[in-house]
Amino acid sequence: MPIKIPDDLPARATLDAEGVMVLGEADAVRQDIRPMRIGLLNLMPNKIRTETQIARLLGSTPLQVELTLVKMTNHVARNTPSDHIISFYHDWEDISVQRFDGFIITGAPVETMPFEEVTYWDELRRIFDWTQTNVHGCFNICWGAQAAVHHFHGMPKYLLEEKAFGVYRHRNLAPASPYLRGFSDDFSIPVSRWTEVLRADIPAASGMNILMESDEAGLCLLDDPAHRSLHMFNHIEYDSGSLSEEYFRDIAAGKAIAPPHSYFPDNDPTRPPENRWRSHAHLLFGNWINQLYQTTPFDLSKIGQAGT
Known part of the structure; x- marks a missing residue:
């Protein structure tokens, strides 16, 4: 089944060109099924690109997914046209009465700042608490994940001496996890961050399980x-070119940065990179959506009740 997004969202043309099944709003109304309701709190600076990346992965599953784009209520995005935000995004306060099968919180370009100094930290803490009553399952990414484990478990983040930047080999530490169904024992994932959280800081009583880890880049995926x-x-x-865009952006800004680790062929930035993680990205998101589908209540109003 396809993903349902607004008819004129820029991501639609890209997904159509890639063969991702996209369902028009009028067609969705005619289908007598309940779609999986997924919210995306998009904190990334290039929101249009992130929308496309996430929609691509959600749209490759066999289930119909309805994607709702969400923003912080009072934070003004600086890198996305205001008419795009007005047309497609909902303030969190406006949708906070709704319930979702899944909710995704992205990374943000604030990772070197203390959490408490981020201007929207208080609202984000309220959102994390809200997910415990109005969302069946969450998927937190990069800084969003660091913020979540800090909020729920008090885990600190640490500034790295140099940016973890490139494509790193990771190990599958939990082959029996439903989220890693079909995963290889060894696989590659892009990394782009100035901070890290440490295995040693995971509280013993947290119940969290380490699913993926890299000898070079550290913790990757926790199940909570x-x-x-x-x-x-x-x-x-x-995307295949995301790390390349970050690298050449920093070079153009005069920043001293090495080419992303194990990304360009023969470490040559003039050569186009090869994508070695695409299949595992689709697999992880597909497993997450399937796990939500298997466990979420059919009646959305029951989400957040005991056991749901």
């Missing part, structure tokens, strides 16, 4: 059953 959440500290959702 107590909060019905996955915490992904890296960028498995990235």
Whole structure:
């Protein structure tokens, strides 16, 4: 089944060109099924690109998915046209009475700041608490994942001496997890961050399980059953050229930065990178959506009740 997004969302043309099944709003109304309701709190600076990346992965599952784009209520995005935000995004306060099968919180370009100094930190804390009553399952990405484990478990983040930047090999530590169904033992995932959280800081009583880890880049994916959440500290959702765009952006800004690790062929930035993580990104998001589908109540009003 396809993904349902607004008819004129820019991501639609890209997804159509890639063969992703996209359902028009009028067609969705005629289908006598309940779609999976997924909210995307998009904190990334290039919101249009992130919308496309996430919609691509959600739209490759066999289930009909209805994607709702969400923003912080009072935060003004600086890198996305205001008419795009007005046309397609909902303030969190306006949708906070609604319930969702799944909710995704992205990374944000604030990772070197203390959490408490981020201008929208208080609202984000309210959103994390809201997910425990109005959302069946969460998927937190990069800084969003660091913020979640800090909020729920008090885990600190640490500034790295140099940016973890590139494509790193990771290990599958929980082959029996429903989220890693079909995963290889060894796979590659893009990493782009200045901070990290440490295995040693995971509280013993948290109930969290480490699903993915890299010898070089550290923790990657945690399963947090107590909060019905996955915490992904890296960028498995990235496009083939995302790291390249970040690298050349920093070069143009005069920043001293090495080419992304194990990304360009022969470490040559003039050569186009090869995508070695695409299949695992689709697999992870597909497993997450399937797990939501298997466990969420059919009646949305029952989400957040005991056991749901």
